[in-house]
Amino acid sequence: MGLVAGAAAALSARSVFGAESSTAAQATALRAVKLSGSETTLEAAAVRDLRASMSGALLAPGDEGYESARHVWNGMIDRRPALIARCVSTRDVVQALTFARERELLLAVRGGGHSFPGYSTCDGGLVIDLSPMRQVMVNAAGRTVHAAGGAWGAHVDAATQAEGLATTLGQISNTGIAGLTLGGGFGWLSRRFGLACDNLVSVELVTADGEVRHVSEHDEPELFWALRGGGGNFGVATALQYRLHALNPTVLGGHVDYPHTQLRDVIEFYAELIAHAPREFSADLSLGTSEDGSPGAQIYALYTGEPKEGAKVLAPLQHFGKPLRNTIAPVKYVTAQTWFDPPPVDPLHHYLKGGFVREYSPGLVEVLTEEFRPDERSSMYFQNANGAVTDKEPTATAFSHRNVTSNMLLISSWKDASEDEAGRASVRAMWSKLEPYTDGYYVNLNDADPKSTDSNYGPNFTRLAALKRRYDPMNLFRLNANIKPA
Numbered sequence: 001m002g003l004v005a006g007a008a009a010a011l012s013a014r015s016v017f018g019a020e021s022s023t024a025a026q027a028t029a030l031r032a033v034k035l036s037g038s039e040t041t042l043e044a045a046a047v048r049d050l051r052a053s054m055s056g057a058l059l060a061p062g063d064e065g066y067e068s069a070r071h072v073w074n075g076m077i078d079r080r081p082a083l084i085a086r087c088v089s090t091r092d093v094v095q096a097l098t099f100a101r102e103r104e105l106l107l108a109v110r111g112g113g114h115s116f117p118g119y120s121t122c123d124g125g126l127v128i129d130l131s132p133m134r135q136v137m138v139n140a141a142g143r144t145v146h147a148a149g150g151a152w153g154a155h156v157d158a159a160t161q162a163e164g165l166a167t168t169l170g171q172i173s174n175t176g177i178a179g180l181t182l183g184g185g186f187g188w189l190s191r192r193f194g195l196a197c198d199n200l201v202s203v204e205l206v207t208a209d210g211e212v213r214h215v216s217e218h219d220e221p222e223l224f225w226a227l228r229g230g231g232g233n234f235g236v237a238t239a240l241q242y243r244l245h246a247l248n249p250t251v252l253g254g255h256v257d258y259p260h261t262q263l264r265d266v267i268e269f270y271a272e273l274i275a276h277a278p279r280e281f282s283a284d285l286s287l288g289t290s291e292d293g294s295p296g297a298q299i300y301a302l303y304t305g306e307p308k309e310g311a312k313v314l315a316p317l318q319h320f321g322k323p324l325r326n327t328i329a330p331v332k333y334v335t336a337q338t339w340f341d342p343p344p345v346d347p348l349h350h351y352l353k354g355g356f357v358r359e360y361s362p363g364l365v366e367v368l369t370e371e372f373r374p375d376e377r378s379s380m381y382f383q384n385a386n387g388a389v390t391d392k393e394p395t396a397t398a399f400s401h402r403n404v405t406s407n408m409l410l411i412s413s414w415k416d417a418s419e420d421e422a423g424r425a426s427v428r429a430m431w432s433k434l435e436p437y438t439d440g441y442y443v444n445l446n447d448a449d450p451k452s453t454d455s456n457y458g459p460n461f462t463r464l465a466a467l468k469r470r471y472d473p474m475n476l477f478r479l480n481a482n483i484k485p486a
């Protein structure tokens with residue numbers, strides 16, 4: 001990100017790369033940014049050749065479709081790539097990647113575009129955009145699903161649930177499966193079936209050298225280890241294959257809302273609940289506002305096990321405290337997957353800080369009850385991170401946070417760019433009180449702090465850095481929680 005910021009300062013991204021100053025790439029040379037942050041020129045003929053070699057569209061500022069293609073989910077991220085390669089095939093990915101590597105261009109890879117810090121786009125570089133690649137194929141007999149690298153959770157869930165099957169994916173239906181899985185992948189099913197990356201069977205990966213590799217436990221096992229938690233550091237995942245599990249399309253779930261006055265009791269109850277509940281039960285805690293705008297707490301829960309056991313498992317939650325509202329009822333799993341859906345391109349500006357917590361210690365509970373007050377802009381969310389996630393050793397996959405309880409998130413959203421600085425500052429100020437209770441963070445959510453990126457990979461960092469040198473010595477894939485080649 002430092003490079004992007006440096007390049008933007010030197011070139012003034014808006015005037016150089018914006019549509020207002022540029023004609024379509026067909027006619028003129030394009031100014032672009034290199035990995036080093038310096039400026040370069042892309043000759044019109046070279047861009048034309050790349051366009052001709054691709055089946056999908058190659059968009060430059062001024063081209064029809066460029067403006068809508070450059071937007072990602074977070075409204076705060078307003079960047080203008082020199083080129084957006086709308087890939088429709090693995091071959092397109094290879095062509096675009098080779099073009100970028102040969103010119104040492106700044107490169108971003110976009111799956112679903114849901115990165116909070118905007119890692120899937122850049123100013124002045126080339127974006128490999130997989131959003132046209134969303135095919136999903138279920139092998140019901142073999143209990144696997146094969147999905148293209150631009151698919152969303154919704155595409156995979158719809159196809160697998162049609163067969164009464166599912167795998168762990170995130171809690172938002174329009175999040176890309178690729179970014180989510182490569183960094184870990186928490187969802188309603190992770191407590192029962194492990195992370196999304198724990199359910200990976202194989203990945204079709206285009207590495208920095210342009211090779212298309214089949215990566216699995218048997219083929220390129222070192223890369224397979226790195227892909228399960230190492231984020232987008234090692235290549236472009238053009239297809240991902242997952243193991244599937246039987247899952248009733250109708251499950252039991254909803255949320256129970258409490259007033260802020262019961263917050264301390266709710267947190268303590270919630271901590272006990274997720275420490276002891278069976279793995280078929282998943283519950284998250286939200287500190288947000290109630291329907292009337294007053295601050296409160298909500299426990300979101302989903303039970304995916306045997307229906308006849310559901311009432312018994314949910315009883316402690318059903319009988320706890322004096323709730324304002326209780327929506328728990330039979331619900332389609334695919335509907336539960338849309339409970340929190342934002343628009344795929346959200347005009348709101350979002351900023352987030354997060355970290356894993358091992359326990360709801362008295363100190364943490366004190367900060368949550370006495371210092372944080374949810375309002376229309378700011379909320380907190382505790383996604384459970386225990387159960388089957390903790391079955392693997394921290395070194396079994398690149399994802400190392402295998403002994404925590406929850407992923408604690410502080411999120412703030414606002415409408416206008418003029419509020420960006422104050423919005424980020426207020427999140428950081430609150431986060432400084434919460435961070436002492438965390439133990440590492442989830443690479444898929446935070447803007448990675450270069451000071452802590454290495455240590456956040458824990459005992460796996462040295463192995464990851466060596467693999468990075470082997471597979472991406474130029475650090476072409478750097479817009480992520482970046483592992484520098486050792």
Ligand SMILES: Cc1cc2nc3c(=O)[nH]c(=O)nc-3n(C[C@H](O)[C@H](O)[C@H](O)COP(=O)(O)OP(=O)(O)OC[C@H]3O[C@@H](n4cnc5c(N)ncnc54)[C@H](O)[C@@H]3O)c2cc1C
Pocket residue numbers: 073108109110111112113114115116118119120130149150169170171172174175176177178179180181182183184185186187231232233235236237238342444445479480481
């Ligand atoms: C509203 C919201 C809710 C979320 N909820 C959850 C949740 O419940 N559980 C959870 O685990 N996470 C959740 N996340 C975080 C989510 O996992 C990350 O944002 C993830 O990166 C999204 O993947 P994407 O493909 O949409 O991202 P993108 O923005 O496209 O990319 C994010 C990163 O992944 C890389 N990448 C993307 N696609 C590929 C690919 N095909 N090959 C190689 N690298 C790739 C990009 O280069 C970039 O570094 C949530 C995020 C948001 C915004």
